[in-house]
Amino acid sequence: MSIPLIVQKYGGSSVANARRIQRVARRIVKARKAGCRLVVVVSALGDTTDDLIELAHKIAKEPNEREMDMLLSTGEQVSVALLAIAVDRLGVKAISFTGPQVGIITDKFHTKARILDINTERIQKALKEGYVVIVAGFQGKTDSEEITTLGRGGSDLTAVALAKALKARHCEIYTDVDGVFTADPRIVRDARKIERISYEEILELASLGAKVMHSRSVEVGKKFNVPIYVRNSMHNGEGTLITKETQKMEDITVSGVALTEDEAKVTIYQVPDRPGVAAKIFARLAKANINIDMIIQNKTQTKTTDISFTVFKNELARALHVVKKAARELQAQQVVCDENIAKVSVVGIGMRSHSGIAARMFAALARKKINIQMISTSEIKISCVIDGKRGKEAVRAIHREFKLGKNSVKKR
Amino acid sequence: MSIPLIVQKYGGSSVANARRIQRVARRIVKARKAGCRLVVVVSALGDTTDDLIELAHKIAKEPNEREMDMLLSTGEQVSVALLAIAVDRLGVKAISFTGPQVGIITDKFHTKARILDINTERIQKALKEGYVVIVAGFQGKTDSEEITTLGRGGSDLTAVALAKALKARHCEIYTDVDGVFTADPRIVRDARKIERISYEEILELASLGAKVMHSRSVEVGKKFNVPIYVRNSMHNGEGTLITKETQKMEDITVSGVALTEDEAKVTIYQVPDRPGVAAKIFARLAKANINIDMIIQNKTQTKTTDISFTVFKNELARALHVVKKAARELQAQQVVCDENIAKVSVVGIGMRSHSGIAARMFAALARKKINIQMISTSEIKISCVIDGKRGKEAVRAIHREFKLGKNSVKKR
Numbered sequence: 001m002s003i004p005l006i007v008q009k010y011g012g013s014s015v016a017n018a019r020r021i022q023r024v025a026r027r028i029v030k031a032r033k034a035g036c037r038l039v040v041v042v043s044a045l046g047d048t049t050d051d052l053i054e055l056a057h058k059i060a061k062e063p064n065e066r067e068m069d070m071l072l073s074t075g076e077q078v079s080v081a082l083l084a085i086a087v088d089r090l091g092v093k094a095i096s097f098t099g100p101q102v103g104i105i106t107d108k109f110h111t112k113a114r115i116l117d118i119n120t121e122r123i124q125k126a127l128k129e130g131y132v133v134i135v136a137g138f139q140g141k142t143d144s145e146e147i148t149t150l151g152r153g154g155s156d157l158t159a160v161a162l163a164k165a166l167k168a169r170h171c172e173i174y175t176d177v178d179g180v181f182t183a184d185p186r187i188v189r190d191a192r193k194i195e196r197i198s199y200e201e202i203l204e205l206a207s208l209g210a211k212v213m214h215s216r217s218v219e220v221g222k223k224f225n226v227p228i229y230v231r232n233s234m235h236n237g238e239g240t241l242i243t244k245e246t247q248k249m250e251d252i253t254v255s256g257v258a259l260t261e262d263e264a265k266v267t268i269y270q271v272p273d274r275p276g277v278a279a280k281i282f283a284r285l286a287k288a289n290i291n292i293d294m295i296i297q298n299k300t301q302t303k304t305t306d307i308s309f310t311v312f313k314n315e316l317a318r319a320l321h322v323v324k325k326a327a328r329e330l331q332a333q334q335v336v337c338d339e340n341i342a343k344v345s346v347v348g349i350g351m352r353s354h355s356g357i358a359a360r361m362f363a364a365l366a367r368k369k370i371n372i373q374m375i376s377t378s379e380i381k382i383s384c385v386i387d388g389k390r391g392k393e394a395v396r397a398i399h400r401e402f403k404l405g406k407n408s409v410k411k412r
Numbered sequence: 413m414s415i416p417l418i419v420q421k422y423g424g425s426s427v428a429n430a431r432r433i434q435r436v437a438r439r440i441v442k443a444r445k446a447g448c449r450l451v452v453v454v455s456a457l458g459d460t461t462d463d464l465i466e467l468a469h470k471i472a473k474e475p476n477e478r479e480m481d482m483l484l485s486t487g488e489q490v491s492v493a494l495l496a497i498a499v500d501r502l503g504v505k506a507i508s509f510t511g512p513q514v515g516i517i518t519d520k521f522h523t524k525a526r527i528l529d530i531n532t533e534r535i536q537k538a539l540k541e542g543y544v545v546i547v548a549g550f551q552g553k554t555d556s557e558e559i560t561t562l563g564r565g566g567s568d569l570t571a572v573a574l575a576k577a578l579k580a581r582h583c584e585i586y587t588d589v590d591g592v593f594t595a596d597p598r599i600v601r602d603a604r605k606i607e608r609i610s611y612e613e614i615l616e617l618a619s620l621g622a623k624v625m626h627s628r629s630v631e632v633g634k635k636f637n638v639p640i641y642v643r644n645s646m647h648n649g650e651g652t653l654i655t656k657e658t659q660k661m662e663d664i665t666v667s668g669v670a671l672t673e674d675e676a677k678v679t680i681y682q683v684p685d686r687p688g689v690a691a692k693i694f695a696r697l698a699k700a701n702i703n704i705d706m707i708i709q710n711k712t713q714t715k716t717t718d719i720s721f722t723v724f725k726n727e728l729a730r731a732l733h734v735v736k737k738a739a740r741e742l743q744a745q746q747v748v749c750d751e752n753i754a755k756v757s758v759v760g761i762g763m764r765s766h767s768g769i770a771a772r773m774f775a776a777l778a779r780k781k782i783n784i785q786m787i788s789t790s791e792i793k794i795s796c797v798i799d800g801k802r803g804k805e806a807v808r809a810i811h812r813e814f815k816l817g818k819n820s821v822k823k824r
Binding site: 059078101 | 470471482534
C-alpha cells in the first residue's frame with residue numbers, strides 16, 4: 001500500500017481539557033482526509049500524572065513501584081479514550097488502545113521500563129480496517145502481563161518506537177512551542193526557529209535544558225533513522241525536522257545557544273592526589289543515584305588536587321551528604337557549594353571541523369566582562385559555567401557573536 | 413489448604429480519599445492477620461466515574477461505547493493501585509490487578525457486559541505466594557482482548573462472581589450502612605437490622621428501593637449459593653447475612669417494609685376491551701426501553717377497560733409520549749398521569765404460607781385512613797400504591813402492625 005503512514009504524538013498540555021481534545025481531533029481528521037494513515041500517541045491530560053503521584057504519596061512515602069505503574073498508566077488510558085470519542089464524533093473511524101493492548105513489550109523495571117519489542121499486529125489490523133489508531137503513550141507490559149511505564153519522556157519514546165516498528169514515513173511530536181530555536185526566545189528576542197537539525201545536536205541541546213524532546217526518544221530516532229518533526233499543536237507551521245546529519249548541515253557552524261540555570265557547583269578542595277580518588281567519589285554519587293553533569297579536576301598544589309562538578313539543584317542536598325562523607329574519608333580539606341551558577345553552551349555539528357568556535361565564544365563573554373568558572377567541551381558542544389546572575393546576558397552575547405538571529409541570516 | 417478464603421468488596425465512598433483508603437487497608441490487614449486469605453474488589457474513588465462520564469459528554473453527546481469502557485475502567489484501576497500501595501505500606505504483601513488481567517471474560521456488549529467466565533489462574537498463583545489480591549471491580553475483557561464494563565452494580569457482581577469462581581467461604585460487601593433493615597431507619601426510628609435474610613427477599617427489597625445491593629449480584633449469589641454479608645466499612649458490626657432460605661426463616665412472616673417514592677402512575681381510560689390491547693401498549697413501552705413496575709387492569713365498563721401502570725418519574729415524559737400515541741391508535745378515551753404517589757411494600761418468605769398478611773397490611777393503612785389506589789402481589793411481596801404525601805406514615809404503621817421494631821422482637 002502506498003498510502004503514507006504517519007505517527008503523531010500529542011503532549012499533556014495539548015489535551016488538557018475537552019476543548020483542546022476537540023482541537024487535536026480536528027487536526028487528526030484533517031490529516032486523515034489529506035490521505036494519510038495515522039497512528040496517534042497521547043500523553044495524560046494536563047496535570048493528571050502529577051495529581052496521581054501526589055495522591056499516592058499521601059498514602060505512602062515510597063509507594064510500591066509496580067503499583068505506581070498500575071496507577072499512572074490510567075492517565076494515558078483516559079486520554080486515548082476521550083480522543084477516540086472526539087475523532088469518532090467528527091465522523092472518522094477511530095479506535096484507542098493501551099500500551100499493553102498493542103503489544104508494547106518492556107523489561108521488568110517498573111516506573112522506568114525499556115521497550116524490548118513491539119508486536120504491531122493489532123495496530124496493522126486496525127489500520128487496514130481504516131481506523132485512526134490512538135495509542136496510550138508512556139506504557140507497556142512485561143512478558144508476564146504486568147503493566148509498566150517508561151519513565152520521563154515515555155510518550156515521545158512510544159511515538160518514535162512505533163514509527164520505527166510500523167515503518168512510518170515520519171513521526172510528528174506536537175508540543176506547545178513552534179520548534180527548536182537557536183536560543184530560548186524568551187531570552188533572545190531575535191532567536192530563529194531552526195528548520196532542520198541533526199539528532200546529535202538535538203541531543204546536546206536537550207541535555208542542556210532546551211526541553212523540546214527527551215533524549216531517550218531522540219536516541220531511538222537516531223538509531224533507527226526516524227525523521228522527527230517537532231511542531232506546535234496550536235498552529236500549522238512546519239516546525240523543526242530532526243534528522244540525520246547531511247552535507248548541507250556541515251556548513252552551519254553553530255546551531256544554537258542553550259542556558260541551564262538549575263544546576264549547582266560542588267568543589268572538593270585539596271583532595272590527596274593519588275589514583276582512584278575521583279573514582280571513589282563518583283562511584284558513591286552514582287550509587288546514590290545522583291546525576292552529575294560537568295566534572296573538572298584542577299591540580300593546583302603538588303600533592304593535592306581540587307575536584308569540581310555540577311549537579312541538579314534538587315539533588316544538591318543529597319549530593320553534599322554523600323560527598324562530605326567521602327571527603328572526610330579521603331582527608332580532603334573542604335567541600336564548598338555554589339548554587340548561584342549558570343551554564344551557557346553552544347552546540348553545532350560543524351564545530352568539530354571548524355576551529356576557533358571556542359575562542360569566539362570566550363571572547364564574546366570577555367567583552368561583557370563575564371568571568372568563566374568552568375569549561376567543558378565535547379565534539380559538538382562547548383559549555384561554560386558562569387555567575388548565575390549573568391546567564392541570559394551571556395546567551396544574548398553569544399547568539400549575536402555567531403549571527404544566529406533572524407536579522408543575521410542574510411549576512412551569513 | 414484449609415485457610416479460609418474471603419472476598420471483600422469496598423464501594424466508592426469507602427475509598428473516596430487517601431484517609432479512607434488507609435482505613436480500608438487497616439481493615440484488610442486485620443482480616444489477613446486473623447488468618448484469612450483475601451481477595452478484595454474495589455470500586456472507583458468517590459465520584460470518579462461520574463466525573464469521567466461528564467467529561468466524555470462534553471466531547472460527544474453519544475460517545476462511542478467501546479471507548480466509554482476504555483475510559484471508565486481507569487477509575488477502578490486507580491483504586492486498586494492506591495489500595496495495594498496502602499496495604500503494602502502496612503507491611504502486608506498486596507498486589508493489584510485489572511479485570512482483564514485476572515481473566516474476567518465477558519460478552520461484547522460494551523457498557524453493560526455480562527460475565528461469561530473467570531480464569532482464576534493468576535489470582536490463585538498470587539494467593540499461593542501470600543499476596544492479598546486486589547481486583548478492579550466493574551470490568552472485564554472480551555475474548556478478543558477488548559476492555560468491557562459491567563454496568564450498574566458491576567463491582568458487587570465482580571465480587572460475588574469471584575467468590576463463586578474461587579470457592580470462597582463467603583463474600584463481604586462493605587458499604588455505608590450497617591446492613592439490611594426492616595425499614596428505612598430515617599423513616600422508622602425503631603427499625604431493626606436484619607441478621608439473616610434470603611436471596612429472594614433481598615431481591616424484592618432491592619427492586620423496591622432499599623438500595624443495599626444491586627439485583628444482578630444477588631441473583632448470581634442465589635444461583636451459586638454464595639453467602640453474602642452486607643457490612644458497614646466504618647464499623648465492625650456483623651451486618652446482614654444474605655443466604656439461602658432456611659427452615660428457621662419460615663417462622664418469620666414479614667422481613668421488612670419498603671417505600672418507593674420515585675415512581676409515577678399512568679392510567680389509560682376506557683381502552684376497548686379486546687385481546688392484544690395490553691400487549692400492544694406494553695410492547696411499545698418495551699421497545700422504547702422504558703421500565704414498567706406495577707401493571708393493573710380494571711374492567712369497569714362492559715366494552716372498555718382501564719389500564720394503570722407505574723413507571724420511574726425520570727422516564728415518565730417518554731412513557732407518556734409512547735402511551736398517548738398508542739392510546740390514539742386504540743381509540744382509548746384518555747391518558748392521565750399522577751406523580752404524587754408512593755408505593756409501600758411488605759416482603760417476607762414466610763408470607764406465602766401464611767394467610768392474612770395482606771389483610772393486616774390493608775387494615776393498618778385503613779386505621780390511618782390511607783386510601784389504597786393500586787394493589788399488586790407476588791409470592792413474597794405485597795405492594796400498595798397510595799397518596800404520595802402519606803408514604804412515610806404508611807411505612808411506620810405497617811412496621812408497627814407486624815411488630816418488626818427493636819422493641820417488639822421479644823413479643824414475637
